[in-house]
Amino acid sequence: MRMAIYDDAGGTPGNLLAEGGPQTPTGASWNVFTMPPTYLPPGTYWLAFQLSTTGTTVDSESSGVSYIGQNFTFGSFPSTFSAGSTFVNSTHFSMVANYCVAAGLPTPVNTFTFTWTPTFTSTPTFTVTETPACVNPYHFGYDVIGPQHSLMGANSVHANSFQLSTPATVTSLSIYLGTNLGRVRAAIYDGTGTTLGNLIVQSNPQSILSNTWNNLPVPGTYLPAPATYWLCYLTDATTDVLYEPATGTDSGFNLTFGTFPSTAPYSFSTQTREASIYANYCVGPGTATPLPTATFTNSPTMTFTPSPTPTETPLCGSPSQFGLTNSTGSTSLLFNPNQVETSPYALPSPGHVTRIHVYVATNPGWQMRAALYTDNSGVPQTLLTESNPQTVVSGWNDFDVPDTTLLSAGNYWLAVNTNGATGTAYFTGGTGKSFNQAFGSFPATAPSVNDLGDNFVIYADYCP
Numbered sequence: 327m328r329m330a331i332y333d334d335a336g337g338t339p340g341n342l343l344a345e346g347g348p349q350t351p352t353g354a355s356w357n358v359f360t361m362p363p364t365y366l367p368p369g370t371y372w373l374a375f376q377l378s379t380t381g382t383t384v385d386s387e388s389s390g391v392s393y394i395g396q397n398f399t400f401g402s403f404p405s406t407f408s409a410g411s412t413f414v415n416s417t418h419f420s421m422v423a424n425y426c427v428a429a430g431l432p433t434p435v436n437t438f439t440f441t442w443t444p445t446f447t448s449t450p451t452f453t454v455t456e457t458p459a460c461v462n463p464y465h466f467g468y469d470v471i472g473p474q475h476s477l478m479g480a481n482s483v484h485a486n487s488f489q490l491s492t493p494a495t496v497t498s499l500s501i502y503l504g505t506n507l508g509r510v511r512a513a514i515y516d517g518t519g520t521t522l523g524n525l526i527v528q529s530n531p532q533s534i535l536s537n538t539w540n541n542l543p544v545p546g547t548y549l550p551a552p553a554t555y556w557l558c559y560l561t562d563a564t565t566d567v568l569y570e571p572a573t574g575t576d577s578g579f580n581l582t583f584g585t586f587p588s589t590a591p592y593s594f595s596t597q598t599r600e601a602s603i604y605a606n607y608c609v610g611p612g613t614a615t616p617l618p619t620a621t622f623t624n625s626p627t628m629t630f631t632p633s634p635t636p637t638e639t640p641l642c643g644s645p646s647q648f649g650l651t652n653s654t655g656s657t658s659l660l661f662n663p664n665q666v667e668t669s670p671y672a673l674p675s676p677g678h679v680t681r682i683h684v685y686v687a688t689n690p691g692w693q694m695r696a697a698l699y700t701d702n703s704g705v706p707q708t709l710l711t712e713s714n715p716q717t718v719v720s721g722w723n724d725f726d727v728p729d730t731t732l733l734s735a736g737n738y739w740l741a742v743n744t745n746g747a748t749g750t751a752y753f754t755g756g757t758g759k760s761f762n763q764a765f766g767s768f769p770a771t772a773p774s775v776n777d778l779g780d781n782f783v784i785y786a787d788y789c790p
Contacts, residue, residue, distance in 0.1 A: 327351045327377050329359040330403040331423065334370040338394055339407035341770050342708070343371070348400075351382065362731050366425070372407075373421040376400055385420040393417050405708050405771055463497065466490050467557050467604025472568035474714070475504050475726070478561065483586070484578045485558040486601055487519055490551045494607035496527065498543045501559050502602035503534050504566030510534050512542045513586040514549075514605060515556040522556045522577060522590035531583075534565065537729075541606075549607070557603045558586070567601055574600025642789030645680060648673050649740055649785025656751035656783055658687035661744050664765050668699065668706050668741040668772075669758040669781040675735050677788035679711060682725045684742055685751040685783040686718045692746030694718045696725035697768040698786065699739040705759060706739035706772040715765075718748060733788075740784045743768065756781030 328347030332339035343366070346359035375384070378400040394414055396407060467488050478484055499512040509531045517523035526549070529542035549555065559567075562583035569576075576599040579592055649671040661667060682696040696713045699706035710733070713725035742750070745765040752758075758778035763769060 327357065327359075327375060327382070328400075328403065329361075329421075330374045331361070331364070331366075332372040332374060332407060334372065335407070339372040339374065342403050342405050345403045348378070364731060371423075373419075373423060374403065375419070375421065376403070386417045387420075393419065463606045463608055464494070465500070465604045465606045466494075466555075468570060468574065468600045468602055469500075469604045470570070470602060471502050472570045472600070472602045474571050475566050475568045477564050478567045480508070480561055480563050480565075481580065481582050482578060483513075483558050483560050483581045483590075484567070484576065484601065485515065485522055485556040486599075486603060487517070487554055487556050487575045487577075488604075490549055490553055490555055492609060493551045494549050494609060496544060496547045496549055496605050496607045498541050498606045499529060499557060499559075500539045500541045500604055500606065502539050502568050503536070504568055505534075505536050507565050508534060508561055508563030509583070510540060510542070510565070511560045511583070511586070512544070512603070513558045513560075514544075514547075515558060515590055517554060517556050517590070519554055519575065520577070520596055522558075522579070525586050525588050525590075526555070528586045531562075534561070555605075557605055559601070559603060560586070569602060570600040572598065574598065576600070642678075642680075645787035645789050646675075646677065647785050647787055649683075650753070650781065650783045651683075651785045653685045653687070653751040653783045656685075656687070656753055658749040659752045659780065659782065660689065660747045660749050661742070662760075663692075663744060663746050664763065665760055666741050666743045666763045666768065666772075667750075667758060667760050667778065667782060668739040668775070669756060669784060670701060670704075670706075670737050670739050671785070672737050673733060673735050673788065675790070676732055677790055678732055679727065679730045679786050679788045681787040682713065682727060682740060683785050683787075684718070684723050684725065686720055686723055686748055687751040688720075688749030689747055690718050690720045692718060692744050692748045693765065694723070694725075694742055694744045694748060695765070695768070696727065696784075697741045697743075698727070698730065699741055699772055701737040701739060704757070705775050706741065709768050709770050709772075710738075712768045718744075738786075739772075740786060741768065742782075742784065750782045750784075752780045752782035754780045758782065 327349060328345060330345035331343045333341050333343055344361040344364040346361040351357045398404060501512060511529055511531045513528035514526045515522045515524060516526060527544045527547040529544050532542060534540060560581060560583060575596050577596045579590055679698055684696060693715045695715050698710045700708045700710060711727040711730050713727045743763055743765055758781050759775035760778055761773050761775045
């Protein structure tokens with residue numbers, strides 16, 4: 327038996343997103359199928375299963391909810407659901423998917439080694455008096471990883487205004503930063519919807535963590551509501567900041583990295599942009615955590631005190647590469663506009679692809695996009711990730727892409743699409759493929775391809 331998840335294509339299953347199995351099912355019980363961790367935005371999805379033999383009974387309910395089936399030889403699920411060979415029945419099977427409410431990949435964690443040293447201590451007797459605890463903090467601001475990013479200069483306060491609808495005790499601010507280029511501080515100001523006012527609270531400086539949420543604690547501070555507040559950040563080096571370009575109000579002022587002023591001196595002209603920043607809070611005034619009070623009874627006992635030595639799991643500061651990384655001896659090939667050119671390269675070990683690099687030899691200045699496809703017996707098949715469009719320059723061009731899930735070692739297709747006759751570097755005698763595609767988003771599944779007889783100079787960064 328195997329199981330899978332498909333996205334929704336207007337009331338029918340669409341593209342394959344993840345699959346698990348095969349495994350032998352156990353009767354009269356839940357059967358758990360492990361799949362690769364897969365990020366899903368909110369929406370409708372289809373849970374699917376297939377059996378290698380007849381005679382297996384799957385629990386179901388005739389609830390008036392239709393299921394859709396397809397005749398298919400047992401094995402890996404098809405990348406797309408074929409509408410021409412489906413059948414429909416009013417049955418709801420007993421299937422569920424387990425998920426965590428989180429976006430992106432797990433953050434690095436500290437692991438510890440312990441040295442056990444015997445010590446003599448007094449045993450305290452605690453009498454705990456609890457105050458209202460902030461067990462599940464709330465937040466206000468923009469808590470989504472923005473679809474675009476930009477390098478923000480050092481020594482400039484950038485601020486976004488947000489509405490707080492209920493009184494709150496703020497405990498920290500969080501901001502998503504793309505590259506690790508120094509230190510960051512955060513603060514909250516009051517004000518109007520277009521102008522910053524007085525400083526309310528600020529964090530201490532701390533080193534930036536790359537490509538993740540940076541949490542900056544602040545002293546617990548009560549904010550009345552409803553009211554407008556400005557969430558601000560300040561860095562001591564040029565830093566990659568993610569944001570939403572279509573909404574929000576962005577303002578700020580120049581400031582040498584250090585303590586925020588008690589009153590904002592002046593503001594930049596505002597623009598529509600909303601950084602990925604939010605404030606964490608507990609509802610209403612009061613202390614955020616229980617406070618223990620202790621009375622001590624001195625009764626000496628021998629205990630073992632662990633001495634932890636933290637060993638931090640490193641971020642991927644120096645990614646590996648696969649593809650063609652050297653353009654020496656290559657030839658320039660003018661791309662046909664509105665055509666996707668692809669070249670196959672082997673990923674030597676499992677990894678997450680994070681960036682694609684393309685070498686432009688002649689005729690720069692056009693728009694280009696880059697993407698990664700799976701391999702299906704020597705031709706590109708399923709889109710894994712793609713970049714935003716950008717204007718190319720002569721030499722190497724770097725295209726950031728959303729990190730993929732962990733990919734197994736094997737062959738993959740690196741692809742580009744351009745809206746003009748850009749001259750990329752290539753080597754003859756390769757097995758590259760091409761297909762017609764108007765400039766824009768890459769298709770989820772590659773159509774029929776043509777042989778190119780060459781491989782162009784392109785490679786990808788990946789992290790373990």
